[in-house]
Amino acid sequence: MPVQISNFPRNGYAWCSLLLAVVLMSCAAPHTPTPLPSHSTTPLPISTPVTTSAPTQAATIAIQDIRQPAVAGMFYPADPAELQAMVDHLLQQAKQEPQEPLALIVPHAGYVYSGAVAAAAFKQLEGRKYEAIVVVAGNHYDPDFKRISVWPTGAYSTPLGLVPVDSALAEAIVASDPQHIIADRRSQLAEHSIEVELPFLLQAHGPAPFVPILIGQQSWENCQALSAALAQVLRDKKALIIASTDMSHYPNYEDAMRVDHATLLAITSLDPQAVISNTNHWLSSGIDNLFCTLCGEGAVLTTMLVAQKLGANRATVLQYANSGDSPYGDKDRVVGYGAIMFWKEEATMLMLNEEEKTTLLRIARETLQQYLSKGTIPKYEVRAPALLQQSGAFVTLKRRGQLRGCIGHMTSNQELYRTVQEMAIAAATEDPRFPPVSANELAEIEIEISVLSPLYLVQDVNEIQVGRDGLYIIRGPYAGVLLPQVATEWGWDREEFLREVCLKAGLPPDAWQKGAMLYRFEAQVFGEGG
Numbered sequence: 001m002p003v004q005i006s007n008f009p010r011n012g013y014a015w016c017s018l019l020l021a022v023v024l025m026s027c028a029a030p031h032t033p034t035p036l037p038s039h040s041t042t043p044l045p046i047s048t049p050v051t052t053s054a055p056t057q058a059a060t061i062a063i064q065d066i067r068q069p070a071v072a073g074m075f076y077p078a079d080p081a082e083l084q085a086m087v088d089h090l091l092q093q094a095k096q097e098p099q100e101p102l103a104l105i106v107p108h109a110g111y112v113y114s115g116a117v118a119a120a121a122f123k124q125l126e127g128r129k130y131e132a133i134v135v136v137a138g139n140h141y142d143p144d145f146k147r148i149s150v151w152p153t154g155a156y157s158t159p160l161g162l163v164p165v166d167s168a169l170a171e172a173i174v175a176s177d178p179q180h181i182i183a184d185r186r187s188q189l190a191e192h193s194i195e196v197e198l199p200f201l202l203q204a205h206g207p208a209p210f211v212p213i214l215i216g217q218q219s220w221e222n223c224q225a226l227s228a229a230l231a232q233v234l235r236d237k238k239a240l241i242i243a244s245t246d247m248s249h250y251p252n253y254e255d256a257m258r259v260d261h262a263t264l265l266a267i268t269s270l271d272p273q274a275v276i277s278n279t280n281h282w283l284s285s286g287i288d289n290l291f292c293t294l295c296g297e298g299a300v301l302t303t304m305l306v307a308q309k310l311g312a313n314r315a316t317v318l319q320y321a322n323s324g325d326s327p328y329g330d331k332d333r334v335v336g337y338g339a340i341m342f343w344k345e346e347a348t349m350l351m352l353n354e355e356e357k358t359t360l361l362r363i364a365r366e367t368l369q370q371y372l373s374k375g376t377i378p379k380y381e382v383r384a385p386a387l388l389q390q391s392g393a394f395v396t397l398k399r400r401g402q403l404r405g406c407i408g409h410m411t412s413n414q415e416l417y418r419t420v421q422e423m424a425i426a427a428a429t430e431d432p433r434f435p436p437v438s439a440n441e442l443a444e445i446e447i448e449i450s451v452l453s454p455l456y457l458v459q460d461v462n463e464i465q466v467g468r469d470g471l472y473i474i475r476g477p478y479a480g481v482l483l484p485q486v487a488t489e490w491g492w493d494r495e496e497f498l499r500e501v502c503l504k505a506g507l508p509p510d511a512w513q514k515g516a517m518l519y520r521f522e523a524q525v526f527g528e529g530g
Contacts, residue, residue, distance in 0.1 A: 038303040061162070065154025067185065067212075071192040072159055073271040075110045076199060080159040085180040086162075087203045090115045094123035097316065097413070099343040101125075103241040103307035105267065107337035108137070108193040108199075112245070113323045118197070120205040120319035121242075121339035130240040131208040132169055134230060135202070136303060137193035137244040138296035145187040145216035148226050150174050152183035156212060157507055158198045166209035172233045173211060180225035187490040188214050193244040193296060193395050201242075218298030220276070225491065239310060245296025245301035247336030251348035253324040259334035260320060261295050268315040268342055269474060270308060270457075271517050272301045274528055289333065307342035314345045316413055348454035349522055350391045350416070356384050357449075357526045363417055364395060364424040364447050365528075371425050380417065387417045392452035394483060394523075395423040397437065405431040410455065410472060410481065410521070420449060448527035450483050455519040461512070464520055467493055475516035480505025484523050 061442035072078040077086060093116065106121040107114035140147055152170045155162040174181050188194065194212045215222055219459070231242065238374070247260045259282055266275045282293050294300055307315075318339040348457040363380060370378050382388060393416060394408025405427035412419040424447065428437040437445060455472060458464060462470070480501055487497045499509040500514070512518050 003162050010036070013228035016227050023385075033203075034302055047398075052404040061154050061164070065165075066162070067151060067156045067188060067195075069155070069159065069195060070159055070190050071195060075108075075192055075196050076115075079158055081100055082200055083159050084203065085113060086115070087119075087199050088120050090119035091123055091126070091200070091204060094119040094319075096123050096126060097318070097341065099124075099316070099341070100200055101240065101316075101341045101343050102310050102312045103243070103303045103342040105243045105245060105303060105338065105340040107246050108196040108244045108296075109246055109323065109335060109337060110518045111196075113326045113335070114321070114326050116125070117319045117321050117337040117339045118200055122200040123199075124318070125201070125240070126207040128205070129238075129414065130205070130208065130447065132166065132212060132234055132236040132239040133205070133208055133242070134169075134173075134234070134239070135194050135197055135201075135210060135242045135244060136213045136215065136226070136296075136299040137191065138299050139187065139191065139214055139216045140295065141190045142187045142216065145214075146221055146268075147182075147184075147216050148181040149187045149214040150181060151185055151188055151212045156195065156198055158195070158202065160199050160202050161207065163198050163202060164205070166211050169209075169233060171228050173213070176229040176232050176424050177225050180222060181229060184214075187216060188212060193274065197242060197244055203456050215296075217223065218296075220301070220314065221281060221435055223298050223301040223305065223523065225383050227302045227309070230302070230306045231341070233248035234306070234310060237466050241303050241310075243296060243299040243304050245294050247298055247338055249291040249295060249318035249320070250333050251333050253287070253331035253334050254321065255287045255290065256324070256334045258320065259287065259290065259293055260338065263336075264317050264338050264340065265474075265479070267300065267304065267338075268317060269517055270313070270315055270342075272304045275301065275304070292395045296346075303342070306357060310345045314340040314343050314411075316341045316343070318413070319344075345454055348388060349524070350389050350451060351422045352451060352524060352526075359384065359448055360387060360417060360420055361526070361528055364420050364449060367421045367424050368428055368437075368442060368445075368447075368526055369439075372428065372437065372442060377421060377425070382415070388415045390414065391416045391419070393423060394450040394452070395418045395420060395427045396448040396450065396483075396527075397424075398446045398448065399441065403435050404437060406429055406447060406483075408452075410452065416451065446528050448525065449528075450485070450523040450525045455521050460516040461498065461518075464494055464497070466497055467491065468522055469520040470523055471497060471515050472519040472521065473501050473507065473512060474519075475504050475505070475507055477507045477509055478507050480507070483519075483525070485525055 077083040101124045104121045106118050118510035150170050153167040157366045248256045279460040320338050322334040322336040326455040392409050393410045396406040397404040408423050466487045472481045482501045498512045502509050502511040
C-alpha cells in the first residue's frame with residue numbers, strides 16, 4: 001500500500017529523496033585528490049622540540065614523532081587565520097542534533113567541495129567531551145600496505161596546532177591484536193584522509209588526544225579485527241569513532257545521487273553485511289565511470305561494527321552533497337560526500353494527545369489547501385513539545401473510502417509537524433500510483449496520519465504482532481514498507497503479512513527467510529474520520 005520515501009537533509013547546495021535502498025564497496029585503487037584552488041602548498045614549519053598542553057602527553061614531543069601536514073594548502077588553507085575562519089564559518093552554518101554521537105562518518109575531500117558536509121558531522125561535538133577519540137581511514141596511497149596502521153606516539157600537526165596522539169590507547173589497540181594491527185608511521189605520512197578531519201576536530205571539540213588508524217587492505221578480516229580491538233579497549237570509556245570516507249567516485253551527477261543515497265540508506269540499516277552484499281549491484285550495474293561507492297569502506301564497516309558494540313542502535317544522515325554541488329565542481333564527473341551519526345536511542349514511541357492529533361490533522365489539511373491552490377506552504381509557530389519531536393510519519397489520503405495516496409518517512413531529522421506537511425504534499429502529488437490530487441477534489445479527501453515508533457530489528461518473526469506492528473524489509477536495492485493498519489484492513493495473518501511486505505518490495509515472497517533485513521515498528525494512527 002504505502003510508498004516509502006526517505007529523504008536526507010539539505011546542504012548549502014542540494015537535497016535528495018530516495019525510493020529504494022542499495023549499497024557499496026571499497027575502491028580497488030588509489031583515489032587522486034582534487035586540489036583546493038588558489039592556496040600555497042608549502043608545508044607548515046615545525047620547530048623542535050614542540051610543546052603541547054595536552055594533559056595526558058609529555059611536556060615535549062620529539063620532531064620525529066610529529067606527523068607533518070601533507071595536504072595543507074591543497075585540501076584546506078595552510079594559513080592558520082584563513083583556515084580557522086573557514087572552519088568556524090562552516091560550523092556556524094551547521095545544525096547540532098540533540099543526540100550525542102557514538103560515531104560519525106565524515107568526508108575528507110577539499111573543503112570547498114565537502115567542507116559543509118564535514119561540518120554537519122563535527123557540529124555534533126560542540127559542547128561535548130570524549131575520553132577517547134579514534135579516527136579510522138582507508139588507504140589511498142600505499143597499495144603494498146595490507147595491515148592496520150596505528151600512529152603510536154607524538155602528534156599530528158595542523159596549521160591550527162598539534163593534535164596529540166593518545167599513546168596509551170594506541171598501545172592498547174596494537175597489543176589487542178598484533179597479528180593485524182601494528183605501530184606504524186610510514187603508511188600515514190602521505191595519507192590525507194586523517195589529516196583533513198583534524199582542523200574540524202580541533203575547532204568543534206577542542207584539543208584532545210586521539211588515535212589515528214589507517215586500514216591498509218580494506219578486507220572484512222581487517223574490519224572484524226580492528227572493530228574487536230576497538231570495542232575491547234573502548235568498552236569502559238566515553239568514546240567517539242570517526243570514519244573518514246568519501247562516497248561514489250567519478251560518475252555523473254545524477255548517477256552519483258542515485259548510488260550515494262542508496263549507500264546512505266544501506267549504512268543506516270546498521271547492518272554491515274547488508275552493505276557488503278549489495279556491493280556487486282552497483283559495481284556491476286554498468287554505470288559509467290563508477291569507480292567505487294566508498295573509498296573508505298573499511299573505515300565505514302569497522303565503525304558500524306564498533307558503534308553497535310558500544311550501544312548505538314540508530315544512524316542518522318546529517319547531510320549529503322557531491323562535488324557537482326560546489327561552484328568548483330563538474331557535474332559530469334563527481335565525488336559524493338555524506339555525514340552520518342550513530343547514536344543510542346532508548347526505544348520509546350512518541351504518543352500524542354487528542355489536542356495534538358487534531359492540530360496535526362489541521363496542519364495537514366491547511367497545508368494541502370494552500371499548496372494545491374497557490375503552490376505555497378503555510379508556516380506555523382508550533383509550541384506543543386510533542387509536535388516538535390523528530391519522528392517518522394506517513395500521511396494517507398482516501399477519497400470515498402478508496403486509497404488516493406500514501407507516502408511517508410520511516411525516520412525524520414526534522415520536527416514532526418514539518419514532516420507531516422511534507423508527506424501530505426507528497427501523498428497528494430508524488431505517489432506514482434495515482435494522478436496528483438486537484439484542489440477541486442480536496443473536499444472529498446479524508447486525511448489519516450500514522451506517527452511511527454523507532455524501527456526494531458526482527459530477530460524472531462514470532463515477535464511480530466499483527467495489528468500492532470508494521471513491517472519494513474530491505475534486501476539489496478529493494479525495500480518496502482507496510483503500515484500496521486494494512487494487515488488489519490486486509491485480514492492477513494502473520495505469514496500473509498510477511499509475504500505481502502516482500503512482494504511490496506519487489507522481492508520473492510519468502511525473502512524474509514533468505515537474507516533480507518526485516519524490521520518492525522508501531523504506529524499511532526488517527527484520521528479525520530475519527
